[in-house]
Amino acid sequence: MSGPGRIMKKEIKELLTPATIVPIIIMAVLFASLGGAFNGVREQLENKPEFGLAVDDAGTFGILARESFNSTSNIIYNATSLQDGLQALQDGKCGQALVYIPGNYTANLMNNKTGWVDVYWMKKGTGLTASVQTALVQASITSMGKAVSTYMIVYGVTTNSSLILSPIQTYSTTYLNDKVMPGITPDQVDTVFTSSSLIVPLIVMLVVIMAGSMVINSMGSEKENKTLETLLTMPVKRTWIVFGKLAGATVVGLIVAGIYMIGMGYYLSSLMAGSTIDLAKYGLTLGMGDYVVIGVSLFLALLCGLALCMILGIFTKNFKAAQTMVLPVTMLAIIPMLISMFSDFNSLPLFLQIAVFAIPFSHPMFAFNNIMMGNYMIVFAGIAYMAVFALAAMFIAVYLFRKDILLTGRVRSAERKKGFSLINLPGWKK
């Protein structure tokens, strides 16, 4: 074989190892399943939207509205008073939204005034699925408006062209948990949510990858320089060596997280300065306790990542091998970050929920949204899970630190059979 060919073959052989391929395959499978989740969203788009309708107006346009909605949408609850409608919305009988046609609706339209339609949104999730639902309901209302325009032209209700072009307007009120936000659409809430809930996942991902590779690289270079052997013969408990290494990386990780947080917090606040709504006005902010919870979650995620990297580091032979060992951890950190960009935990299909829950780093990534949505259970379950995960990983690391594998790496028995013999000579000849 020619020179370049030989070199190429060697390079390919070195690069295509299970350590590099397996994470990529896992990544591909996860993306494929994420695609499945998006397909589900598309199917929703093709279905009629479901919502509740309360028509308090017995006039022509009230009847027209009811007919229009019945043809374009699936009206799952019908009422004639706002009170009944809102009760049904609270009880979950209206799905995501209640459209209310007030009593003066026909009268307004007949008198050359805009017909106001009130929409009450019950916000249950953030992310793609939720915003698709919102858009569908809004589309139904738009097409109802067109029906009004047509009617006005056919029956010559008015000559006011601007009214004919947009005869109706909507006023939204959004309910989130027990909070009421008049004049706010769910989309606006989503915008604020996604931008603020983006920082934490990004920081978690960056910090886990950085601090994690630090631990693995440190193990790799300690093995390569044999400084690990020297360290292990010092009169120190192995447990303390493991904890010392972890603690060092944790401190660095937290410092880096702090720096990122300050930087990105500043970036975000300047971004938010132009934002139209201030969620804090509606009590939608995190309290001191919530920040502590997110902090604890982040700390534990970092610890899980580092302990995991320590275990991987134990199997690393040298600095070069350490580079590939970082890959699985990088993947584990990137996957939940990407998912958190598209969706919130509650809107994920069950198997993805399980996968996301199992990856310890995902918990702080979803913590912001979960706390905002009042899903404290998942947040605390995640913290408990991470605590157990970190402890177990540290326990395994300490255990492996006492084993030959720390210095010898994996021993492939098949390769080593050549020296097989049963002689057990006491070689001390006097």
Next chain:
Amino acid sequence: MFAVEVKGLVKDYGQFHAVKGISFDVKEGEVFGLIGPNGAGKTTTLRVLSTLLEISGGKVSIFGLDLKEQAGEVRKVISYLPEDAGAYRNMTGREYLDFMAGFFAPEKDPKKLLERGLEIVRLGERIDDKIETYSKGMARRLLVGRALMVEPKLAILDEITSGLDVVNAQAIRKVVRDRTKEGTTVLLSSHNMLEVELMCDRIALINDGVIVESGTPKELKERYKATNIEEVFVEVVK
């Protein structure tokens, strides 16, 4: 009491028997050499004795301490210098010695250890340079200094001069001999059969995981009517 007592030591790597039941002992205060070709099992033996690898079979005691049961205690009396060892490259020589000395507090005064270390190393002003700028000989001096500054009861030195030029090798040998006169027992390994004649009170020849001969260099040469240990080795494994 022997400094080191090894009885029927076996060490396997998975299915592979690297050390096949060797026995030897090292008397207090002597320099004992484990001599053999590459792959004979010297490093494996020394790593086991340094508490780095688990024993697969047999029994080892170091100054009366059982290696398996009292590994923590053993670490307090030994000092191990790995083959081809390096140091933390971004530290200076002084920082490195200081870092290592700290592990022996409070039993030993780290300041005194550092002082002794600097004396052994004798790197002059270069001691405050980063280790990554050191030559191979300087780095080895530093590591030997690290190993001997604690005045261990037993120094386990693996191939201390391998890869060094004649001048540096000789300097290292001298440091080891000089610094171990007062009460330090030395167990060293080498594949350089001429070197051990210069350094060791007693030696054991190891080949393919088995000790094939042992005694003082003089005894062995007489027994095989050889002029040096290399000839003895060739004769023994024939």
